Amino acid sequence: MSATLFQNARILDPSRGLDEAGSVLVVGGKIAASGASAHNQGAPEGAKIVDCRGAAILPGLVDARVFIGEPGAEHRETIASASRAAAAGGVTSIIMMPDTQPVIDDVALVEFVLRTARETASINVFPAAAITKELAGRELSEFGLLRDAGAVALTDGRHTIASALTMRRALTYARDMGLVVCHSTQDPDLASSGVMNEGLLASWLGLPGIPREAEAMPLARDLMLAALTGGHYHAAEVSTAMSAAAIGRAKQEGHSVTAGVSINHLSLNENDVGEYRTFFRLSPPLRAEEDRLAMVEALRDGTLDMIVSSHDPQDVDTKRLPFAEAAAGAIGLETLLSAALRLHHSGDVPLLRLVEALSTAPAKRFGLPGGTLTPGVSADLILVDLDVPWLVREADIRSLSKNTCFEGARMQGQVLKTLVAGRTVFAI
Amino acid sequence: MTDTPPFPVYPHRHLLGIKGLSPLDIEMLLDRADDAVAISRQPEKKSTRLRARTQINLFYEASTRTQSSFELAGKRMGADVMNMSVASSSTKKGETLLDTAVTLNAMRPDILIIRHAAAGAAALLAQKVGCSVVNAGDGAHEHPTQALLDALTIRRARGRIDRLTVTICGDVLHSRVARSNIVLLNAMGARVRVAAPSTLLPAGIERMGVEVFTRMEDALKGADVVMMLRLQRERMAGSFVPSVREYFRYFGLDAQKLKLAKEDALVMHPGPMNRGVEIASEVADGPQSVIQEQVEMGVAVRMAVMDALLDPRRNGSQAPA
Numbered sequence: 001m002s003a004t005l006f007q008n009a010r011i012l013d014p015s016r017g018l019d020e021a022g023s024v025l026v027v028g029g030k031i032a033a034s035g036a037s038a039h040n041q042g043a044p045e046g047a048k049i050v051d052c053r054g055a056a057i058l059p060g061l062v063d064a065r066v067f068i069g070e071p072g073a074e075h076r077e078t079i080a081s082a083s084r085a086a087a088a089g090g091v092t093s094i095i096m097m098p099d100t101q102p103v104i105d106d107v108a109l110v111e112f113v114l115r116t117a118r119e120t121a122s123i124n125v126f127p128a129a130a131i132t133k134e135l136a137g138r139e140l141s142e143f144g145l146l147r148d149a150g151a152v153a154l155t156d157g158r159h160t161i162a163s164a165l166t167m168r169r170a171l172t173y174a175r176d177m178g179l180v181v182c183h184s185t186q187d188p189d190l191a192s193s194g195v196m197n198e199g200l201l202a203s204w205l206g207l208p209g210i211p212r213e214a215e216a217m218p219l220a221r222d223l224m225l226a227a228l229t230g231g232h233y234h235a236a237e238v239s240t241a242m243s244a245a246a247i248g249r250a251k252q253e254g255h256s257v258t259a260g261v262s263i264n265h266l267s268l269n270e271n272d273v274g275e276y277r278t279f280f281r282l283s284p285p286l287r288a289e290e291d292r293l294a295m296v297e298a299l300r301d302g303t304l305d306m307i308v309s310s311h312d313p314q315d316v317d318t319k320r321l322p323f324a325e326a327a328a329g330a331i332g333l334e335t336l337l338s339a340a341l342r343l344h345h346s347g348d349v350p351l352l353r354l355v356e357a358l359s360t361a362p363a364k365r366f367g368l369p370g371g372t373l374t375p376g377v378s379a380d381l382i383l384v385d386l387d388v389p390w391l392v393r394e395a396d397i398r399s400l401s402k403n404t405c406f407e408g409a410r411m412q413g414q415v416l417k418t419l420v421a422g423r424t425v426f427a428i
Numbered sequence: 429m430t431d432t433p434p435f436p437v438y439p440h441r442h443l444l445g446i447k448g449l450s451p452l453d454i455e456m457l458l459d460r461a462d463d464a465v466a467i468s469r470q471p472e473k474k475s476t477r478l479r480a481r482t483q484i485n486l487f488y489e490a491s492t493r494t495q496s497s498f499e500l501a502g503k504r505m506g507a508d509v510m511n512m513s514v515a516s517s518s519t520k521k522g523e524t525l526l527d528t529a530v531t532l533n534a535m536r537p538d539i540l541i542i543r544h545a546a547a548g549a550a551a552l553l554a555q556k557v558g559c560s561v562v563n564a565g566d567g568a569h570e571h572p573t574q575a576l577l578d579a580l581t582i583r584r585a586r587g588r589i590d591r592l593t594v595t596i597c598g599d600v601l602h603s604r605v606a607r608s609n610i611v612l613l614n615a616m617g618a619r620v621r622v623a624a625p626s627t628l629l630p631a632g633i634e635r636m637g638v639e640v641f642t643r644m645e646d647a648l649k650g651a652d653v654v655m656m657l658r659l660q661r662e663r664m665a666g667s668f669v670p671s672v673r674e675y676f677r678y679f680g681l682d683a684q685k686l687k688l689a690k691e692d693a694l695v696m697h698p699g700p701m702n703r704g705v706e707i708a709s710e711v712a713d714g715p716q717s718v719i720q721e722q723v724e725m726g727v728a729v730r731m732a733v734m735d736a737l738l739d740p741r742r743n744g745s746q747a748p749a
Contacts, residue, residue, distance in 0.1 A: 198631045199631050200631065200632030200636070202631065203633065203636065204607070204636070205547055205569060206547035206566070206607060207548075207567075207568075276552065320526055321526075321552075322544065322546030322547070322549045322552055322567075323546070323547065323548045324548075324567065325546055
């Protein structure tokens, strides 16, 4: 069995609260030892030795919200291209959203994704299945069969289920199957034709606004239903202070509730829309600076469990349009870690908490392998220079679509090497 | 107009909105428009200043008056004017705004006039073409020539704009006319009031440099100018306001309400009017109404704007994108 010893590293493993100088020993694709103790053990005979020169080793990132164009819109992103982008960004596992054409609401589609991933992807791709057939918000899909085929979670992706009854039944039935229901909430009536955060900025631009309540109201409903049913609920991507407060209350009451926030909503605000920059049209919309600060604080204190990229490839045909006609969404796999590290460098969120939110927490919530450097697990890990400065340039982006919110942004901290099951899938 | 105009060079390549114009820019455009009024009042209504220049009107929203006003303005300045009926042709075949823009750009126009239902459409177009672009209305964003013609009408009637109290009444939420006017009137030192039911006011209106009233009578007291906005039919039947008659009762301008304004207050409307909805005929056709003057000033302002943008002293009009 091949063995590699990564030594002289800073080992960050939130699953064990570890932040110490040490080594990681990988044998046969699994982690054999990690931390200061691994350092003391030394290298087994014949092991390849990698001097990390003080760089950090983290469990590979687990991104719970990734949109891919395959099947149906392969010109925007394929599973293979998303995998390359993820590997370069230090993401070793993704949960793929079911918003494809056809929709992943059927066993055959789950199998298609897993087969395509096996054949073309270098990272772990876990499909999420649709809660409702065709994402139409009415009939439940076959939760049990989908789970057995390999779906790791249920979600209607970009869509919000309007019917409280459908949501109640989904939560109830999914509980029996041990599946988490992930939901992104935006009341379609209240949001109406809105395209950005409601407020002065939208008013001057003449763009219809989306009030914060459009997110918080269906979320409040869902949290009550989670309490009623005892189901496992995950708020996929929240953006407002009032959403975070509601989630905090539900957690206090002891319900099985978790929440994610996108890196965009931790990094940007509505002012970034500027003069109709469609790359900053997102769903939920970028909010005010107060909301961004509230998201950062809720992430720090654990009210929000995980950070997602909400990677959503859109191309010229859907973005080079007047703002209100353009599609929402931004890519984010390649910049997820570096953008998150800004919160470490600014002192807003402790490093170990950030890594937990990027890796350990999503792996745990969705029962995925990874998120830890504990001996015995598959060696999904990344080597990161936490401090090296770099510039995001469109020409370097590996995603097929280039709709990044971070074009030209200065970053600090970059992935040097990505390992999936001990195999190097990316190296600078 | 004389061959070498005494006006300063207009410092922008496009006219996309009033935002971004300085008070000096606005004054200069109004001065030029004053000259243009003279041309339109001659028996021979023709200048050669834009001779051999090509103007394309690209109207994605049907608008008989604004389109004719731009067409006439171009013709009176001597330009070759082409109307693209995009509402009925290529867009139906799925061509995007930018594809159309690139196609038109290849025909080497000197100036493009665009009206579009989406806010920001004019700015988007301007990024992709090598000629000057005039925004003739983009969604609920801006309609700069309307604000300029309103300002010209006021200035000619009152001799100034600063320190006048201007009350804008009606559907501010959906109105590009209101936004452009709020910016322009503030820049020129007027006191701006808005009056509307709160369902027709945008979020943050109180921070847009206006005094907000939800009782029209209060907003009219002592006003020098009353500017009415059009309320679209589909917004009257229960969605934003309960009914036409209720709207007219509280926010329609009739002779009785008008008495609250200054005795010689000007009554304005960007047209087309809904008589009996936002304005009573007795007022629209009354002695204080300057609605017909607004139409005349519209042609003059558009002549002036195009003349300023295509000023040969500016290299910008020929510059590539």
